[in-house]
Amino acid sequence: MTPLISLLFALAGLASLALAMPRHAAQAKLGALWVARAPWLRGCGWAALGFSLLVRLARPDWRTGLIEWIGEAGLAAAIVVVVLMRRPQLLRGLPAVVLLMVPIAALLLR
């Protein structure tokens, strides 16, 4: 449960961080309006990434959580790389879709 939630947050965060980079924003055909908001996107990205770590650290098994989070963040980044490689335009919606999945996952797996 916790692993999935923190993985989703890490994915949303890293996708936002990628979108905040000019090269990947161009790949994802992001509008000029959004490109101008890169600093804002970057801030949200770091926040989501930090929150995904916090989710793991706030639990009693935080030692395992920290180790798993490092692997999870790498996995999330790998997903972003694959999306950029295969369907770069999907990246635009990725943060929002992934964040929407958090409450659904929380409800389904409770």
Add this chain to the structure above:
Amino acid sequence: MKTGFRQSMAWLHAWGGLIFGWLLFAMAATGTASVFKSEISDWMRPEVRMRTDPVDAVAAAIRYLSVAAPASSGWYMDAPDDRLAATIATYDVKDANGADEYRLAALDPVTGRPDAIRDTLGGEFFYRFHFELQLPYPWGRILASAAGMLMLVVLISGIATHRRIFADFFTMRPGKGKRSWLDAHNVLGVLALPFHLMISFTGVLTLITLTLPWAITANYGADTARAFADLDPGYYTRPRAGRPAPLGDLRAMLTDARARFGGDAIGRVTVENPNDAGAVLLVYRNDSNGVGYDGGVAAYDAVTGRLLSAYAEQRPAKSLYNLLYGLHMGRFAPSFSRWLYFLCGLALSATIATGLLLWTIGREKEGGLGNAFVARFTVGATGGLPLAMAGFFLANRILPVTLTGRQDAEVHVFFLVWGLATLFGLLRRPARAWIEIVALTACAWLALPLVSAVTVGLPYDIVGLGFDGVALALGGAFVAAIPPMLRKLRTVPKLRERRT
């Protein structure tokens, strides 16, 4: 070896990576498989299906060993747990010439006997190969340590070489030849970099008392007995008494140990000096309960059942060492961590493989015998390893169950396939040999679930399904690699090929 820090580091990265690259790839790949050592062992012994209480299983195993190896100097057992169905016993017997010979046998958890269980090393083979490299003690371990240390140096120099770690963090440009290989190498290396650094550092650490004993020497001089007693106080040992004595109520001792571990499962159990008045029973807590290996150990007089010592590590430096050791072994609780370890291990193997390829691609135009050798040797030494691993699994399913020396025969198949693939790679043109080896590897992995279903039946549990799933996924990945290689073979001008 060139002017400027970055150039020096690039030189070190390239040459350091090359020198042990093939060995490191084999270590990374077998280490990755070892993440699922227990599951592989279970899959390779489809005859063991029953599960029992670990205490009962160990008691049954000891009953069998008392008859099968009464003169052994010690019995070493891994108790079954959630992941492993059989009791794995290692013990020494005198061979025909009177020399000590170590045997590994899987014992049925209910009967304690090895009958009808196919003779195989299981996941233990990859685990042992990962750090002993099938070489005699201590040379395999020393070589593996040296390779691990070089790996750490290569990683550090790689970071120093990589100009744009953050700018290229998500960058993967496919279909651009060398550029794409470099992107793949960078992405695989950088995304799992914490794992790569951790695993090479902690890997060297697991063998450090063998390779760097000087801190112990400085503080203990020649008094190694005292040093080992201080460093590992839980390990209780005493000499043989020389008087035969029957073993006491081992089940009671095992149950007592479990109570001492707060009800947690027992892990490794050893009986030293069995059937002697000096017999000692050591019970370790199962290592899946925490990252660090400090769960505790209890020692009993195996004849009288008296507790000789009980120990749980509290000292900070040793606890830190145990934590780092446990990080390398990756045996702590949730299965999610193990999958992450497995994926990171795959990433590390792929980083090494792409690194070796980059070495060749960068030097194709230079020509020369050395470069041609590297290009050709890499094909079989690297590409042949996943094939050899599949061959090992196939041998487990195909070789007759009653074959004598079956355990060794499986291992021979592994090395035979690896050796033949290496020879094949040396003889063929690399661009062709790669396609042929990858195609064969894909076939071998895809055939595995089928062969298994025909010889021992369809998978019936999560381990069987998981194994087939991984085999199909690996096979699929190898299949996916074929079309781009074929395209490249058609477009690459023949002229350049002829020169290598």
Add this chain to the structure above:
Amino acid sequence: MARPEPRSLAYRLAVASRVVAALIGGYGAAAAVAMASARWLPLSRAEAATAATLIAMLALPAVVIWVFAARSAWRAWAGPIAVIVLAVLAAWAAGGPR
């Protein structure tokens, strides 16, 4: 350092010199650091030995990187030699096995 032509004898000797410096210097420095820290760390002797080994494990890659990053062969050798001499002196000054 002046950069000789690759594949020339001078270049190969320079490479060999650094490889030897990294191997012997790296391992020697790690061993010496292990001995010095084992004797000087204010811990029980088993704990000091464990902690010293961990410290030495960090020294080894650091020395190797130093050797290959150094601008001249002289500096490449001087680094590990300095570490070894200082650490061995420190270990010796602390007295024998405690």
